[in-house]
Amino acid sequence: MISDGTVLPRANRYYSSQQGGKPTALIWRVTQRAIGQLARRTSNSQRVSLKFLVGPAALTVSARLFCHVACCEADVNNNELVVDADQQTVPEFKWHILWQFVRPQLLALIGAVVLAFAAAILNIQIPLMLGDLVNVVARYLRENTGSYVHEIRIPALKLLGLYGIQGLLTTGYIILLSRLGERVAADMRKALFSSLLRQDVAFYDANKTGQVVNRLTADIQEFKSSFKLVISQGLRSITQTVGCFVSLYIMSPKLTGLTVVVLPCLVGAGALIGTFLRRLSRLAQEQVAKATGVADEALGNVRTVKAFAMEERELELYAHEVDKSRDMNENLGAGIAFFQGLSNIALNCIVLGTIFAGGSLISRNEMSPGDLMSFLVASQTVQRSMASISILFGQIVRGLSAGARVFEYLDLKPSIPPSGGGCIPYNSLMGRVDFMDISFSYPTRPGHQILNKFNLTLPPCKTIAIVGESGGGKSTVASLLERFYDPTGGVIMLDGLDIRTLDLTWLRGQVIGFINQEPVLFASSVMDNIRFGKPDATDAEVIDAAKQANAHRFITSFPNGYNTVVGERGVTLSGGQKQRIAIARALIKNPSILVLDEATSALDAESERVVQEALDRATRGRTVLIIAHRLSTIQAADLICVMSNGRIVEAGTHSELLTKGGLYFDLIRRQRAEGQK
Numbered sequence: 001m002i003s004d005g006t007v008l009p010r011a012n013r014y015y016s017s018q019q020g021g022k023p024t025a026l027i028w029r030v031t032q033r034a035i036g037q038l039a040r041r042t043s044n045s046q047r048v049s050l051k052f053l054v055g056p057a058a059l060t061v062s063a064r065l066f067c068h069v070a071c072c073e074a075d076v077n078n079n080e081l082v083v084d085a086d087q088q089t090v091p092e093f094k095w096h097i098l099w100q101f102v103r104p105q106l107l108a109l110i111g112a113v114v115l116a117f118a119a120a121i122l123n124i125q126i127p128l129m130l131g132d133l134v135n136v137v138a139r140y141l142r143e144n145t146g147s148y149v150h151e152i153r154i155p156a157l158k159l160l161g162l163y164g165i166q167g168l169l170t171t172g173y174i175i176l177l178s179r180l181g182e183r184v185a186a187d188m189r190k191a192l193f194s195s196l197l198r199q200d201v202a203f204y205d206a207n208k209t210g211q212v213v214n215r216l217t218a219d220i221q222e223f224k225s226s227f228k229l230v231i232s233q234g235l236r237s238i239t240q241t242v243g244c245f246v247s248l249y250i251m252s253p254k255l256t257g258l259t260v261v262v263l264p265c266l267v268g269a270g271a272l273i274g275t276f277l278r279r280l281s282r283l284a285q286e287q288v289a290k291a292t293g294v295a296d297e298a299l300g301n302v303r304t305v306k307a308f309a310m311e312e313r314e315l316e317l318y319a320h321e322v323d324k325s326r327d328m329n330e331n332l333g334a335g336i337a338f339f340q341g342l343s344n345i346a347l348n349c350i351v352l353g354t355i356f357a358g359g360s361l362i363s364r365n366e367m368s369p370g371d372l373m374s375f376l377v378a379s380q381t382v383q384r385s386m387a388s389i390s391i392l393f394g395q396i397v398r399g400l401s402a403g404a405r406v407f408e409y410l411d412l413k414p415s416i417p418p419s420g421g422g423c424i425p426y427n428s429l430m431g432r433v434d435f436m437d438i439s440f441s442y443p444t445r446p447g448h449q450i451l452n453k454f455n456l457t458l459p460p461c462k463t464i465a466i467v468g469e470s471g472g473g474k475s476t477v478a479s480l481l482e483r484f485y486d487p488t489g490g491v492i493m494l495d496g497l498d499i500r501t502l503d504l505t506w507l508r509g510q511v512i513g514f515i516n517q518e519p520v521l522f523a524s525s526v527m528d529n530i531r532f533g534k535p536d537a538t539d540a541e542v543i544d545a546a547k548q549a550n551a552h553r554f555i556t557s558f559p560n561g562y563n564t565v566v567g568e569r570g571v572t573l574s575g576g577q578k579q580r581i582a583i584a585r586a587l588i589k590n591p592s593i594l595v596l597d598e599a600t601s602a603l604d605a606e607s608e609r610v611v612q613e614a615l616d617r618a619t620r621g622r623t624v625l626i627i628a629h630r631l632s633t634i635q636a637a638d639l640i641c642v643m644s645n646g647r648i649v650e651a652g653t654h655s656e657l658l659t660k661g662g663l664y665f666d667l668i669r670r671q672r673a674e675g676q677k
């Protein structure tokens, strides 16, 4: 738990002074400011807890308001507000971005608005025409002259026609709206995915993949629903509420006065209970998601679960979460039942009260039965419209928050532009790399310097190995060469050109081949996985790369050969097989520079031998940077560099370094000692 010397006392003072029902807006402002300040002082991944010396009620209100508007997660427990600092920033809703998506669908939008508006206007007419019909029936009963059918024919047909037109209008605007919503959502998804792919690696260090994917799925879904709802229900409800109120007033100002007092109270009470139920429903959904998360994790890591014989424990964990969600859903069900029962009674009481008061007006000849009928139907329409406006309000807030989260990522500019500097050299590459005075700290940990005036030259077609303590920054050097990050100081040159000026797609796609310890394969065929390195490669090129990588023999031993599907993350292959496919994938682009980051360290001796053989072949005629733990694998390197404290402290061939008796010698001695244990 973090407590902050300046923020908390201030917040405490404010909170203490707010007890006793001062406006919640102020509480919210203060909460937001206090938490905002605290969040700015903490690192992104920390969860901060603020303990306020206030009553739970004020805290609940402020936490709820804060969460509502700031879209953060909060738990209110024991007078303690826990805020996830990852979600501190309140994204701004950017209307101009929405406009970019809506503009191509403008005709559909205008059409939907016009049709929805027309349907709402007709809905205002319906109670009046129903009243006319009832008046005709009443007159017929009173006078009893002529044919009944003849009397009611005209008003009934008018009403029927109106129902027909209203049905057509409703069908029309729903079709237009769903088409509009789907197209806007699809365009947003594509644009967001494209923006996410353009983001640099530092973005993914700072943001959890689950949350990022959530914006692509749940947030766009939420925004789409709100968008459609606001246009359909919002427009209809507001038009109907205003229109029907005017009609009610024209029919009977006295009865309308009564309605104006009673209806908002009932709708308000309903809205409050509705808010409570929605909160229960959200919590229940979160609980279901939590249970799913447990199952997801267990099934996703089923090998580990089985290896530790943890099936029973996982089942217990899952059952515990499922039982909690069952209880919450049962409570929710009871709440809904209670609410529905209560609202049935309330609505029927309104009808009864209107008939009672209206009957008295009829008896005094101040109202006709038809007007009472119109009044009843119109007041029901007002009730429904007001109720949906109150629901709509929450939906608008949720939709705006979801939209703001989507637009935040859409508008995000990567610090490393996707095309890099855009320059592709005319001359063929020699493959010389110079790291010159490189300083670097990861953007998520700016205070922790990983490289400090790091200098290294990779001469063309030579193999350079970097060794050193774990966590010393060896892989970081490879990441900088790939330009996953830019150094905070110094420059990396490729054949004398600053890599920041070079085209990034060319650099990563054609110049550098990267093979790491845990190759990630996609759940497609072997052929597609190798072709990932060069999408336009012919089958013959794929097979040739596989042969170079010592992979052809085992691939052709599968019944489906190169069409074998490797399963999610290549789960159906052995570590050595995966690694050889990864080597083929890197080789197919015929890179000038090859980076091997602990490429054989996860393999057993036999697999390592086959993979090493492939690597030896792959490294010929290229500049190679090897990052290695197992020093036995790099003894033949042209130059071995030992890293310590973010710099190269020793360099030479294997035998030179052994003779020197320095850090490298120590590392070798330690590894040999560990190997003998």
Ligand SMILES: Nc1ncnc2c1ncn2[C@@H]1O[C@H](COP(=O)(O)OP(=O)(O)OP(=O)(O)O)[C@@H](O)[C@H]1O
Residues within 6 Å of the ligand: 205, 442, 444, 445, 450, 469, 470, 471, 472, 473, 474, 475, 476, 477, 629
């Ligand atoms: N994405 C990241 N964000 C923040 N810090 C990181 C990140 N990746 C690595 N680090 C930190 O940078 C330091 C150097 O990590 P690096 O992976 O480069 O070391 P290494 O020498 O390759 O280690 P090993 O031999 O164990 O693989 C470590 O302290 C590590 O915690």
